[in-house]
Amino acid sequence: MPSATIHICISKKLNKKLKIDDYEFTMGNLIPDSWRNNGEPDRHLTHFSEKCYQNENYLKFYEKYKKYLNSPFVLGYLTHLMTDFYYRNYVNPRYFTIYKNKKTIIKKDGSPFLPAEEHGPFFRKNKTFLANYLTHYFQIKKQKLNRQIANPIEEVNFDSFEKSLKYINDHELNDKVCENEIFDYSDSLKNIDSCSIFIINELKKLNLV
Ligand SMILES: [Zn+2]
Numbered sequence: 001m002p003s004a005t006i007h008i009c010i011s012k013k014l015n016k017k018l019k020i021d022d023y024e025f026t027m028g029n030l031i032p033d034s035w036r037n038n039g040e041p042d043r044h045l046t047h048f049s050e051k052c053y054q055n056e057n058y059l060k061f062y063e064k065y066k067k068y069l070n071s072p073f074v075l076g077y078l079t080h081l082m083t084d085f086y087y088r089n090y091v092n093p094r095y096f097t098i099y100k101n102k103k104t105i106i107k108k109d110g111s112p113f114l115p116a117e118e119h120g121p122f123f124r125k126n127k128t129f130l131a132n133y134l135t136h137y138f139q140i141k142k143q144k145l146n147r148q149i150a151n152p153i154e155e156v157n158f159d160s161f162e163k164s165l166k167y168i169n170d171h172e173l174n175d176k177v178c179e180n181e182i183f184d185y186s187d188s189l190k191n192i193d194s195c196s197i198f199i200i201n202e203l204k205k206l207n208l209v
Contacts (some may be wrong), residue, residue: 002087004030004168005131006192008140010083011076013196018209020072024149028076029083031156034164046155047081055088056081062206068152069208077153078208079199086195095123095182107181126182131172133185142169 002010011029015022035046044051048060058081068074096103099112105123107113113122134140143165147158203209 001033001084001092003127003131003134003172004033004164005134005140005172006087007033007080007083008143009134009138009192010196010199011079012138013192014079014199017200018072018075020075022072023146025072025076026143027145027149028071028073028078029080030076030143030165030168031073031151031153031161032077032080032084034156034160047084048155056085058082058085058202065153071150071152073149073151074153075208079203082199082202083195086198087191090198091191091195105182108184113181123182126180128171129178129180130183130185130188132174132176132178133180134188135173136175136177137185137189139175140173142173 007029008026011026012022015025018025032046035043043049044054048057049055050057058078061078061081062069065074065077069078095106097106097112098104099114102116104116105113105119113119145158145162145165151158200209
């Protein structure tokens with residue numbers, strides 16, 4: 001799924017059009033992934049999906065919280081779910097292939113990455129390198145939570161979110177550029193643009209822009 005850094009980049013792109021409170025909108029775009037700290041595998045709750053790691057049902061979120069969508073924070077939550085949906089369906093599948101009957105990662109040079117037991121660490125390492133590159137490219141600052149934000153969303157809480165922000169600050173928001181074996185950086189910038197266009201179109205359908 002897209003890293004927090006990608007969520008920050010997309011929130012900045014969207015807000016060029018939306019022109020709402022940038023800080024609250026960014027926080028809304030980050031909070032859904034604080035599910036990790038809750039001690040339970042409850043990603044499906046914060047992402048409104050039927051089961052863990054299935055399609056994010058952002059229309060279910062919209063139905064539940066539509067009366068709060070004038071809040072940049074709540075609107076940011078909605079656009080996070082749309083971002084995850086877009087990456088799950090239109091971006092991430094490009095980095096995988098079937099090789100000798102097994103699902104494997106395609107490296108940037110087109111070759112398959114084979115040892116199945118190393119897939120997770122290899123993918124995560126390159127995902128972090130991409131996050132670091134985007135931090136450098138967009139000059140993204142470390143993130144801090146202001147607990148005064150009104151949060152009507154019962155699926156998340158600020159204690160978990162603060163732990164999540166600490167992880168993001170420590171691991172993703174480092175301004176260093178490393179060679180990436182999976183993600184082409186210029187392609188990744190294009191994905192951010194196309195995802196932002198997708199979201200604006202979805203928001204138009206819901207009469208939110
Ligand atoms: Zn997410």
